[in-house]
Amino acid sequence: MEKSIENVWKAGFLKKDALIAPKINNLYHQKSIHIIDKFKRMMKVNMYLILIFAFLQLGVYAALGTPIAGAFIFFLLIRVCWISMKRANTLKKIDANVSSYDYLKLFNSWLKMAISNNIKLMRFFYPLIFLAALMPIVHALKAEEMTNEAILNSGFHLIYGIPTFMWIIALVIAVLMYVFGGRIYQWDLNWVYGRVFKKLDELIADIEELNK
Amino acid sequence: MGSDFYISSILPFSGIIIKICRAYTDSQEDFEDYFQEVCLQIWRSKENFREESQWSTWVYRISLNVCLTLLKKKKNNGHHFVSDSLAAEEIEDTYAFADESLNILYDAIRQLSEIDRAVIMLYLEEKPYIEIADILGTNPNNIGVRVKRIKNRLKILLDGKIN
Known part of the structure; x- marks a missing residue:
């Protein structure tokens, strides 16, 4: 006679060893690998995007009549990519055979070191990009007969055909960008990687709590 | 933890x-x-x-x-x-309960929809319909009908496999 499912269920779980909980070991192993792999993938995608953007700048700035500014931005972006690639290579040196916690901690210190170095770099990068990005505007103002004449007749003191006060404003913005470069970079970084960073911190905190 | x-x-x-x-x-x-x-x-x-x-x-x-x-x-x-x-x-070979009938029952349960699996397990755990509904966030009136339907489906899936 066929047993009812209720009886199968009861009888099955009455047996010894039917309900042995698996050991909570290696709990975070997959999570840590998953999160770091995700970060590496995002970093790679980000680098490719910067590369594409760098080449686009060459074309766009040439079309706007300022190929030198385009080449300058291209050079800056390529330099950023190159530095990032070099950093990514040092990431490979992190020993993945250690425990999840150690792996996460090593990765976290690598990340902090990379961010701190990037902050120094970005302090120069942002103002330089900003000044280079102004070149097509300067070029357009000078190339357009009407605006050029208006500037010449304005009575303002001019440098390279542009009112000096405008250069000063641009310079002040560039200096501010230098001063706040670190913060701008942090904001930029959080916008792209914020969620991964949060998960990483949570994971480390979880493991530390677990180890208590 | x-x-x-x-x-x-x-x-x-x-x-x-x-x-x-x-x-x-x-x-x-x-x-x-x-x-x-x-x-x-x-x-x-x-x-x-x-x-x-x-x-x-x-x-x-x-x-x-x-x-x-x-x-x-x-x-x-x-x-x-x-x-x-x-x-x-x-x-x-690493995946099995000690009881073979229970393994067969689980194989059948796994063929059900995700929600039906939840319903039948809570039913087998002798949870009252009202508690099943509470856990699943659904109407208790539907649970009885659903359990009956799932049991019929399991009967078909288990046909002659458990003695």
Whole structure:
């Protein structure tokens, strides 16, 4: 006679060893690998995007009549990519055979070191990009007969055909960008990687709590 | 997760977690992943437990939610667990209850829809319809009909396999 499912269920779980909980070991192993792999993938995608953007700048700035500014931005972006690639290579040196916690901690210190170095770099990068990005505007103002004449007749003191006060404003913005470069970079970084960073911190905190 | 919490609040209820996780996984490795994730979520959400229901009901609810979420994630995002990369034969012999009839019943349960699996397991755990409805956030009036329908389906799936 066929047993009812209720009886199968009861009888099955009455047996010894039917309900042995698996050991909570290696709990975070997959999570840590998953999160770091995700970060590496995002970093790679980000680098490719910067590369594409760098080449686009060459074309766009040439079309706007300022190929030198385009080449300058291209050079800056390529330099950023190159530095990032070099950093990514040092990431490979992190020993993945250690425990999840150690792996996460090593990765976290690598990340902090990379961010701190990037902050120094970005302090120069942002103002330089900003000044280079102004070149097509300067070029357009000078190339357009009407605006050029208006500037010449304005009575303002001019440098390279542009009112000096405008250069000063641009310079002040560039200096501010230098001063706040670190913060701008942090904001930029959080916008792209914020969620991964949060998960990483949570994971480390979880493991530390677990180890208590 | 502190070991005190694990010993006092998870281990006594691990049977619930095991039963549910087994119904949503088809390999030992996935089962262990799901089990660990459920434990982690119970620990994480312990502050949200307001004692409006029993702790066991809370454990059921979290176990089901986690299993359904993980299953959905796995299907949608192609989220791979380590076991995905293992050959089927490596998994087969490690995955089994001691009772063969129970294994057959579980195989049949796994062929049900995700929600039907939850309903029938809570029914087999002798939870009243009102509690099943509460755990699943549905109308208690529908549970009885649903259980009857699921039992009929299981009968077809198990036809002659369990004696």
